[in-house]
Amino acid sequence: MTMKPLFLILFAVTSILKASNLQVSYQVQLFPPTDNNTSRCLTCHGMRGFAYKDSLEKVVNLYVDSTQFYSSAHSKLSCQDCHQDITQYPHRPTVGAKLTCNQGCHAFKDGKPYTHKEVYSTFLHSVHGKSLTGEDKDAPTCTFCHQGSAHLVQPINRIMTANEKMSLCASCHDNRQLMVKHHVNPDAVSSYKQSFHWKAVRYGYDRAAVCEDCHTNHNVLSPDNPRSTVYIANLPQTCGRSGCHPGAKMNFASSGANHLSWTVGKYKGLTYELWFYYVVIGGTVSALLIGVVLDVQRRIGFPKVVHNIAIEIGKLMNVLANLGVKAWKLIVYILIK
Amino acid sequence: METDSLHPYKVEFIRFSLNQRVQHFLLVLSFTLLAFTGIPLKFPSATWMLLGFNIGVARVIHRISAVILIGVSIYHVFYLFAILVKKEFKIRDAFTMIPSMKDVRDFLETTRNYFGLRSDLPMYDRYSFREKFEYWALAWGTVVMIVSGLTLWFNVAIGNIMPDWWIVAAYIAHSWEAWLAILAIIIWHMYNAHFAPGKFPMSKVWLDGKISEEEMIIEHPLEYERITGKKVDPKYRLELLKSQKWISRTRGGHTVTEESIEA
Numbered sequence: 129m130t131m132k133p134l135f136l137i138l139f140a141v142t143s144i145l146k147a148s149n150l151q152v153s154y155q156v157q158l159f160p161p162t163d164n165n166t167s168r169c170l171t172c173h174g175m176r177g178f179a180y181k182d183s184l185e186k187v188v189n190l191y192v193d194s195t196q197f198y199s200s201a202h203s204k205l206s207c208q209d210c211h212q213d214i215t216q217y218p219h220r221p222t223v224g225a226k227l228t229c230n231q232g233c234h235a236f237k238d239g240k241p242y243t244h245k246e247v248y249s250t251f252l253h254s255v256h257g258k259s260l261t262g263e264d265k266d267a268p269t270c271t272f273c274h275q276g277s278a279h280l281v282q283p284i285n286r287i288m289t290a291n292e293k294m295s296l297c298a299s300c301h302d303n304r305q306l307m308v309k310h311h312v313n314p315d316a317v318s319s320y321k322q323s324f325h326w327k328a329v330r331y332g333y334d335r336a337a338v339c340e341d342c343h344t345n346h347n348v349l350s351p352d353n354p355r356s357t358v359y360i361a362n363l364p365q366t367c368g369r370s371g372c373h374p375g376a377k378m379n380f381a382s383s384g385a386n387h388l389s390w391t392v393g394k395y396k397g398l399t400y401e402l403w404f405y406y407v408v409i410g411g412t413v414s415a416l417l418i419g420v421v422l423d424v425q426r427r428i429g430f431p432k433v434v435h436n437i438a439i440e441i442g443k444l445m446n447v448l449a450n451l452g453v454k455a456w457k458l459i460v461y462i463l464i465k
Numbered sequence: 466m467e468t469d470s471l472h473p474y475k476v477e478f479i480r481f482s483l484n485q486r487v488q489h490f491l492l493v494l495s496f497t498l499l500a501f502t503g504i505p506l507k508f509p510s511a512t513w514m515l516l517g518f519n520i521g522v523a524r525v526i527h528r529i530s531a532v533i534l535i536g537v538s539i540y541h542v543f544y545l546f547a548i549l550v551k552k553e554f555k556i557r558d559a560f561t562m563i564p565s566m567k568d569v570r571d572f573l574e575t576t577r578n579y580f581g582l583r584s585d586l587p588m589y590d591r592y593s594f595r596e597k598f599e600y601w602a603l604a605w606g607t608v609v610m611i612v613s614g615l616t617l618w619f620n621v622a623i624g625n626i627m628p629d630w631w632i633v634a635a636y637i638a639h640s641w642e643a644w645l646a647i648l649a650i651i652i653w654h655m656y657n658a659h660f661a662p663g664k665f666p667m668s669k670v671w672l673d674g675k676i677s678e679e680e681m682i683i684e685h686p687l688e689y690e691r692i693t694g695k696k697v698d699p700k701y702r703l704e705l706l707k708s709q710k711w712i713s714r715t716r717g718g719h720t721v722t723e724e725s726i727e728a
Contacts, residue, residue, distance in 0.1 A: 324617075324636070327506050331520035373621050380624030383632035391633050398633055405641035412645065416652045422579040427662045428711065442580025 168217075169207040170194050192279045201281050209233040210278065228260075229270045229278070251346040266306060273345075290334045294326075297339040319387035335371070342366055342386065478681050478692070481674040484544070489671055491537045498530035500647050507640045531614055538607055561591050564601070568594040585699050586706070590687040599654060606646045613639035663709040679705055 172178060174194040179187050197203060208214055210233050230248030235241070251270070252260050259267035273296060274281045284293065298317045300306055307314040320326055320339075328336035342358055349356035357366045363381035367373045373380070384391030392398040425435040481489070502523040504514045515523050545560070552559035572594045574587040592600070616623045616635035624632050658668050663680070670676050681689045683706055686697040 324506075327509060328520065330509050331505070331512075333520055375621050375625070377625040379627060379629050380621050380632070382629040383624060384629070385632050385636060388633060388636065392637070395630055395633075398630060398637065401634060401637050402641070405637065405645070409641065409645045409648065413648050413652060416649060420652060420656045422576075423656075423661065426579050427706070427709070438579060439581040442577070442582045445580060446582055 165208065166197075166206050170197075173207075197279045199282070200279060201283060202278060205233065205235055209235055227278070247346050254346060254348045255350060256348055264310075266300070266310065268300070289332070290329045290336065290338045291332070293340060294320075294329060294338040301339075313390070315390050316387065319390035322388035323386050325386060337372065337386070341372070476678040477675040478678065478689075479674050480670055480676050483674070486671060486674055488537055488541060488544070491533055493671075495530040495533040495537065496646075496650070498526055499534065500643070502527040502530070503643055504647070507644065528618065531611075531618075534607065535611055538611065562597055562600050564594070564597050568597055585703050588686045588697070588699075589684060591685055593684065595653075595657065599649075599657075602649060603646075606642055606649075609638055609642045610646070613642070662711045663713055665712050668713070679709075683709070 170192065173190055173192045176191055178190045180190065182188050202210075210227060210231070212231075212233070228248070230243070230245045232241075232243055232245070235243070248260070248270075251257055256267045258264035259269045259272075271277055271281075274284070288296070301312070302317040304314045307316075325337045329338055344357050347357070349359075351358045351360070353359060354361070356362065360382060364376050364378050367381040368376035384394070392402060421434060422438060425438055501514050501516065502518075505511050505520075505523065518526070549556070549559045557563065567590070571587045571589060574583060575594075577583045578586055613635035616627075616632060617639060620632060658664060658671070659666060663683075668676075676684075678689075682697055682702055686702060689695070690697055
């Protein structure tokens, strides 16, 4: 009779002890910010397919490609340098969702603290800046041009040719509907493609100018804006940059040869010049071709059908010429009378 | 004319002097190089015309050929002046390429012949209306190409002093005038020199400067009359024309009349 309570007490104590043992394995770990824990985070986040479904049943991708990350420009940073609200493991599922490129991180370059704040601010005040405030869904954000993700970003000049950079801008600026919707010149890309710069770039001559060389990449402003690199008074400086056309003055810089077809459309004289050539070339080539055919058919009589056609035309010409002479004589007679 | 007992030798005329042939050869060389290196810039899909060279090499070749062309053109101006001096400043005698009313009449008469309204051809002189057309088209084209080409080459220096529309005007002129010149050469000159009846496969006059008596009578009868003093019978000329085969008969003149036709 006295044994039963003892067993109960023993059972309770051992259960409590077992339970407290399970608690110990969930002890919280704290990460010091300077410690590079990338490989630890990538243990889970580096697994392909690592994702979860949020409250709205939308799949949220949590995967970061390790190889690409380690060859990116941010490889020397730890995850926490940007994802600063991850301070412990395990971490809550919704932290780290809202990051911007201008936040201060614990990054250093050449011993000095490094930040994207300045570029961010410049971009914010450019024509594309409305993408950052969320006002314009069509405008590009940082990741639109920079490889789509901060985990993948690399220096653009190292991985893209001039041709590819142009295609990046053209991916929106060659879309007529999109450009008209935003009151942007829809002929920018097509007129550029008639310019000498494009011809060179197309053949792999990377030194020739593409969009960003004149319009800048982060500081794109309307040509009406006096702070724009393509504002009329600033053009000589933009064209005359070292490595481009040193010594450029206003007449040269305002030629508009960069966006050729648009410039031709603007100046009536240039449009006439173009049409002059269309007419002269068309007319001359036709006349020469006819001359060759006529010469052949007269000398060789080959092909016979062309020869016969020419003879018939000749007869018609004769008739018309005689009529013309008679009409002329009639007119002269009437006038004199 | 084949040789026979009555005509034991073939007669040839020297039409172009060495000086003229060298000028023409340099022109051919530079024009061809300019066309091959220039067309890929106008039509970027025609990369094959670069013949495997990259664009950096092509633009250097283009400029070197341009310098050759400019050199030949400047030389030609001096050459013309030298002829003028030689002919004692009589312009009509010196410059046989100047068009006249005769050329207009010849053109109309030839057209009537093409359409069967006339059985014979008009009597052409040293340079027929066709050759004059080619010469002056070349002269005009070369001037345009050189001026616009130099503008594009020295774009900053020239662009700074000319009005702002000059560069685009030069760009349009350069690319389209080139296209006109190339098409005209391919259609017109290649026909007259290579594919015309009696010339096929190639007239050799640009190499040795000589043409046969037959060609002289058919193509330049007035000059023939002036040089030989013989009258050209139109019927005989017409028969020669009719008997002309497409492939040129080999010239193998045993005797050459030293009628040096230094303009």
